[in-house]
Amino acid sequence: MDGLARRKTDVAVIGAGIVGLCLAGFLAQRGREVMLLDAGGSAASTANAGSLHVQMQSRFMRLFPERVAGFEQQLPLYPQAVDYWREFERAIGADFEMKVSGxxxxxxxxxxxxxxxxxxxxxxxxxxxxxxxxxxxxxxxxxxxxxxxxxxxxxxNEGKLNPLKCNAQIRAWAASQGVTIVDRCKVERLQANTPGFSLATSQGPLDAREVVVAAGPGARALMASAAAFLPVEAExxxxxxxxxxxxxxxxxxxxxxxxxxxxxxxxxxxxxxxxxxxxxxxxxxxxxxxxxxxxxxxxxxxxxxxxxxxxxxxxxxxxLNSKVDGRGVLGEMPGVPGLYAAIPGDAGYTLGPLTARLVADVMSGRDPGVDMQPYSPMRLLQEDWQAALAAS
Ligand SMILES: Cc1cc2nc3c(=O)[nH]c(=O)nc-3n(C[C@H](O)[C@H](O)[C@H](O)COP(=O)(O)OP(=O)(O)OC[C@H]3O[C@@H](n4cnc5c(N)ncnc54)[C@H](O)[C@@H]3O)c2cc1C
CATH class of the missing domain: 3.30.9.10 (D-Amino Acid Oxidase, subunit A, domain 2)
Structure with missing residues (x-):
């Protein structure tokens, strides 16, 4: 199939889960020309349970004790993320059937x-x-x-919402902001040029000035094709x-x-x-x-x-859930200017809209209002990750 309406875009967002949808909408709202590409695979956002998590989940602590330090660093973001769901719902005039009943x-x-x-x-x-x-x-x-x-x-401040309703309403909002949403479009490879990127997709080639990888478990292979390292695991x-x-x-x-x-x-x-x-x-x-x-x-x-x-x-x-080290990976990839990661972290549906806004702020040169250092992809340059890469 070779069906992309355009062969060039300002920003290509790969992955139309909760993060990609919100991020594409925020960037379009700020005047960027955005194409949002999704393979139509088994996304966590269409499978998730709609729980709004704030306290540390005992499951994570038990299964991944080595990641507790990472969860703790991201913990302050969770109550903010629940508040942000409410703010976002109001801002786009939606009804997410959200209840914060503890x-x-x-x-x-x-x-x-x-x-x-x-x-x-x-x-x-x-x-x-x-x-x-x-x-x-x-x-x-x-x-x-x-x-x-x-x-x-x-x-x-924990709660719940109806994810099926949220996804549909956020998708309609992103389209209303001018995002071109392309379904059944798998991005096979990314190549960094100077400047910009060439994408090989199942619907033909695409050039983009900047690329955001919001592809959940698909992010690792995509980043690897651009010689970047993002060790996302599928769960x-x-x-x-x-x-x-x-x-x-x-x-x-x-x-x-x-x-x-x-x-x-x-x-x-x-x-x-x-x-x-x-x-x-x-x-x-x-x-x-x-x-x-x-x-x-x-x-x-x-x-x-x-x-x-x-x-x-x-x-x-x-x-398919996606996991890294207990924290999100949010921001520009080291050594590949113009390539951004948008992986929310554990209980990533709760974090989705807020983390998308944080990445949109970073990309737009705005102050995100939170310290982004704990979520920086720079930490992936550390030696233990590099050893993991060599072994994978
Ligand atoms: C069963 C289940 C229940 C969960 N319940 C909750 C919950 O109750 N509360 C909570 O906070 N979190 C929950 N989570 C976690 C949460 O759903 C995820 O963290 C969150 O949805 C991640 O969103 P995302 O946008 O980053 O990724 P995803 O929703 O995984 O979206 C990634 C998108 O990228 C696309 N993609 C991947 N590779 C490519 C490629 N090469 N080219 C094009 N597109 C590509 C996929 O098709 C997909 O649509 C749950 C997860 C699962 C699996």
Whole structure:
């Protein structure tokens, strides 16, 4: 297929997930000519659960203890990111079905509660507003939790939104700002010229003055083709959704030790996920559902909230998350002027619009209002990353 309407653009944004859509819209709003290219693959943004995360997820801390320092550096961005979702919703006149009704991380044992005590102490030092609830408090605040709940950490500025609605409304807004959105257009390779870039795409060649890679798990190969290093890993994850039920669960619910997030959308449906793996065959672009994750994830949900038992699961799906080192990678790539990375970091849907705005600010020479150093791609020049590159 050779169907690009133009062969030249000022900025090419690669990847039309939450980050690419927002970023392309912001740049167009600032007067740039933008083409947004997407392969139409298995994007995290179309698979995600719509949880707005703020407190550190125990899942990440358990699975990737070496990345906790990275999570901690990015932690102050999360409450700002939730506020920014609200600001963005207002600014574009959308309705994301957003509710900031708090998030509970539930402990079943005194040991797990002790983990939450330590975690909350550290989070307070880093500026988060969190509190600990004992069993008696939980019976008042979250009566839907089962008898196993021993206590919980409450983070008031966590919440939820409807990602399908968000994606559709943000896409329409980006198009209304003048972004040319090209679907089913895989960028195979990038070549840095002086100046500008040549892109080889499945719809033919394209020249761009600047390029933003917002391609999630696809970013690593794209950057490598331009002799840049961005060690994004793909993480295939499982999700479930139930039929609609009367209002039951107010909070975003997680567990202090086990992988789960669950919450009830304004449709009444309960979305259950939180890090159970999906299957990804080597070389495959699409992950597939693993029945063991379906059973494990749903059983745990029912154990935590017994009133879920009669509800039918009406859909399950899998998506590809992207991970680096616990932090986003946001900004110009070292040694390749005009090539920008826009990888949001963990719980990247929560961070999507804010991190997109930060990169748009950097590209426009505006003050982003936050210290961008922790997210700089410069850190990838360090020796341990270079060793990883040599081994990959
Ligand atoms: C199942 C699941 C549940 C999740 N739940 C949550 C949640 O509840 N809350 C939360 O905050 N986060 C959640 N996440 C994480 C979050 O969804 C991601 O971090 C976020 O969506 C990343 O957005 P993105 O725009 O950077 O990348 P993506 O959404 O992955 O988009 C990247 C885009 O790039 C395109 N692309 C890739 N390579 C190429 C190429 N070579 N050429 C052209 N296009 C290309 C892909 O087709 C894709 O559309 C979840 C992730 C998964 C997988």
């Amino acid at each position: 998030g509970l991380m539930v402990a079943e044992t005194p040991e797990q509660f002790e983990f939450l005590v330590t975690k909350s102490r550290r989070e307070r030092e880093l500026g988060l507003s969190v509190e600990l609830l004992e069993r008696a408090d939980l019976e008042r605040v979250a009566p839907y939790l089962g008898p196993a709940a021993f206590g919980a950490e409450l983070c008031a 295939p994850l499982h999700m479930n959704i139930t039929e609609a039920a009367p209002p039951l669960i107010l909070h975003l619910v997680q567990h202090a030790e086990r992988s789960i997030t669950l919450k009830q959308l304004s449709t009444g449906q309960v979305v259950i996920g939180g890090g159970w793996p999906a299957k990804l065959a080597p070389g495959a672009e699409y992950p597939v559902v693993d029945p063991a994750s379906l059973i494990g994830n749903v059983s745990l949900a029912q154990f935590m909230v017994p009133a879920l038992a009669p509800l039918q699961i009406i859909r399950t799906w899998a998506g």
